[in-house]
Amino acid sequence: MSKNTLFDKVWDLHKVSTLPGGSDQIFIGLHLIHEVTSPQAFGALKDKNLTVKYPSRTVATVDHIVPTDNQSRPFKDNLAEQMIETLEKNCLQHKIKFFNIGSGSQGIVHVVAPELGLTQPGMTIACGDSHTSTHGAFGSIAFGIGTSQVRDVLASQTIAMNKLKVRQIWCENQLSKGVYAKDLVLHIINKLGVKAGVGYAYEFAGPAINLLSMEERMTICNMSIEGGARCGYINPDEKTFNYMKNKLCAPKNEHWEKALTWWKSLKSDEDSIYDDVIKIDASKIEPTVTWGITPGQSIGINQQIPLLDELSPNDKLVAQEAYDYMSFKPGQTIKDIPVEVCFIGSCTNGRISDLRVAAEVLKDKKVSKNVKAFVVPGSEKVACEAKKEGLDQIFKDSGFQWREPGCSMCLAMNSDKLIGNQVSASSSNRNFKGRQGSPSGRTLLMSPAMVAAAAINGKVSDVREFIS
Amino acid sequence: MKSKFISPIGKISQINGQCISLIGNDIDTDRIIPARFLKCVNFDSLGKSVFEDDRKTLKGRHPFDLGENKKASILVVNSNFGCGSSREHAPQALMRWGIKAIIGESYAEIFYSNCISIGIPCFTLPKKSIEEIQNYCDNQFLFLEIDLEKSLAKSKDLNFNLEIKESSRKMFLSGEWDATSTLLENENLIENKFNQLPYIKFNTNLL
Incomplete structure (x- = not known):
């Protein structure tokens, strides 16, 4: 059993009681909601004649269903309009702060909360979205919940949960040039498998993690769930505090000093005990691309799609399914596979640093004429900053469409979808069958820089050939 | 769709039903219910759309379309079932189609807790036993009687000692799996x- 890790400290601090069944009752410090997983929860509150217990601890934004081409109201899609209206009504009725379109702070919930300084070390954070693990980058314990648990948090600010075990993933050395946080996390998921994290919180640590920026750390923690871990985190350090300083909702003045002292005490102790420790050599990782239908099915850019015989018995079933669905051949190289759609965005890689890296690759280059390419900033703040830096113009000049903020084609709940069996190079997080809106659409996950390279060449390419 | 859907309520100690086998590892919640069906403000109409894209691809040969499975209520799956998105719409769609319990090799974590929250017990069995059930289902109907008290599944030919998290088992037996009221009993502790949490005091400036 783990001891004295950040996870243990934060969990113990937030434990309210042991419930009759044996689960822990955990206080949720910050609850984030959006339009897709909250309406039924508010409905259930009404049915049970309950109210929101601490409205000030819940914050809302709208991201999943928003169109990215034309955001004027009412939305063209009646169902989408109905969902945003329901959220507006619920927030108004229950006095919940709502960052709506046009507020200057709307965007993907996991982009918005950190940039507002809502996400802080030592908090427990829950949201009806599996990528809530993103917030662990700040040393908070953050996890996705379902709608019934959204109801529980609204009603009681607590949920019932069993304590997780802690696995430390120690990343040695450093990533080489042209290799990014996305490559590292895809590599980790490939090595450990998509279900290895079930029952665990992942602590990402080591020199390679320390060197990452806050936004890169968010990319890592974001995809913990793709490795099965509901929660992933990184111990807070000076980078964390510098990122947070002066953010709108960050503590100010004397509160800042007190907060800093407390945050520093949260780090996993030198002699803390983990349930498991795994070591990864970050220097050996290449730009990484998925070839299959789970985020674990990835290879380095210079590798071949694995043969069935090279895989463990447990991986064979889903590998066969992947060959059939993707129409790729075992042994085929991933490099040079033609792509038809290129998407930069999502809670994994839709932040300003992601756009900067992609724009650097695209500068003075043109998107292949066979490719539809578009970039969806993660939030209104990201879009605003990108415009200030002229990144939007670089994207547009290259042939990328510049869109409004939202989740967009990561999960294709709006009109941004693949058509037929199109192949997309995507900076998002899931390559599941049908994930990007077409039941036969094919998704190749990669870093934003790799998406930019693929867009220029019209095929999967090694971004290292584009950067000096 | 079968008879009118009624949400489970209260104690769950016995589930009897026909098994429906769905073979595959890492079946994610996007496959269970594609994202376009999440555009709704209640769960009522999800049942008919469960596995929509997989079913269309298989043109009537998907287990959820086979005539002999029409009355099935115990879903038998392989490993990491329900991975990916946290959408509760996935178990809600399964439940509204008619699923009352799931037996599998393993589950993704959020999916598992969603199932428990809405009254679908999820049991685990070793890979070998799951394959035994799935092979049996290929050739004939399997009716299982699941006793949650004893964690036993019985049928005329096959018997299994099921595994389920003790906390989940206790919640179903006591009828306290719908957690809200249990949580609210501790209002003072909450x-x-x-009042004790340090950061509540730090954040005086906005919310």
Whole structure:
């Protein structure tokens, strides 16, 4: 059993009681909601004649269903309009702060909360979205919940949960040039498998993690769930505090000093005990691309799609399914596979640093004429900053469409979808069958820089050939 | 769709039903219910759309379309079932189609807790036993009687000692799996916790 890790400290601090069944009752410090997983929860509150217990601890934004081409109201899609209206009504009725379109702070919930300084070390954070693990980058314990648990948090600010075990993933050395946080996390998921994290919180640590920026750390923690871990985190350090300083909702003045002292005490102790420790050599990782239908099915850019015989018995079933669905051949190289759609965005890689890296690759280059390419900033703040830096113009000049903020084609709940069996190079997080809106659409996950390279060449390419 | 859907309520100690086998590892919640069906403000109409894209691809040969499975209520799956998105719409769609319990090799974590929250017990069995059930289902109907008290599944030919998290088992047997009221019983403790947490005091500036 783990001891004295950040996870243990934060969990113990937030434990309210042991419930009759044996689960822990955990206080949720910050609850984030959006339009897709909250309406039924508010409905259930009404049915049970309950109210929101601490409205000030819940914050809302709208991201999943928003169109990215034309955001004027009412939305063209009646169902989408109905969902945003329901959220507006619920927030108004229950006095919940709502960052709506046009507020200057709307965007993907996991982009918005950190940039507002809502996400802080030592908090427990829950949201009806599996990528809530993103917030662990700040040393908070953050996890996705379902709608019934959204109801529980609204009603009681607590949920019932069993304590997780802690696995430390120690990343040695450093990533080489042209290799990014996305490559590292895809590599980790490939090595450990998509279900290895079930029952665990992942602590990402080591020199390679320390060197990452806050936004890169968010990319890592974001995809913990793709490795099965509901929660992933990184111990807070000076980078964390510098990122947070002066953010709108960050503590100010004397509160800042007190907060800093407390945050520093949260780090996993030198002699803390983990349930498991795994070591990864970050220097050996290449730009990484998925070839299959789970985020674990990835290879380095210079590798071949694995043969069935090279895989463990447990991986064979889903590998066969992947060959059939993707129409790729075992042994085929991933490099040079033609792509038809290129998407930069999502809670994994839709932040300003992601756009900067992609724009650097695209500068003075043109998107292949066979490719539809578009970039969806993660939030209104990201879009605003990108415009200030002229990144939007670089994207547009290259042939990328510049869109409004939202989740967009990561999960294709709006009109941004693949058509037929199109192949997309995507900076998002899931390559599941049908994930990007077409039941036969094919998704190749990669870093934003790799998406930019693929867009220029019209095929999967090694971004290292584009950067000096 | 079968008879009118009624949400489970209260104690769950016995589930009897026909098994429906769905073979595959890492079946994610996007496959169970594609994202376009999440455009709804209630769960009522999800049942008919469960596995929509997989079913269309298989043109009537998907287990959820086979005539002999029409009355099935115990889903038998392989490993990491329900991975990916946290959408509760996935178990809600399964439940509204008619699923009352799931037996599998393993589950993704959020999916598992969603199932428990809405009254679908999820049991685990070793890979070998799951394959035994799935092979049996290929050739004939399997009716299982699941006894949650004893964690036993019985049928005329096959018997299994099921595994389920003790906390989940206790919740179903006591009828306290719908957690809200249990959580609210500790209102004073919650208030104390709220007042004790250091960061509640740090964040005086906005919310």
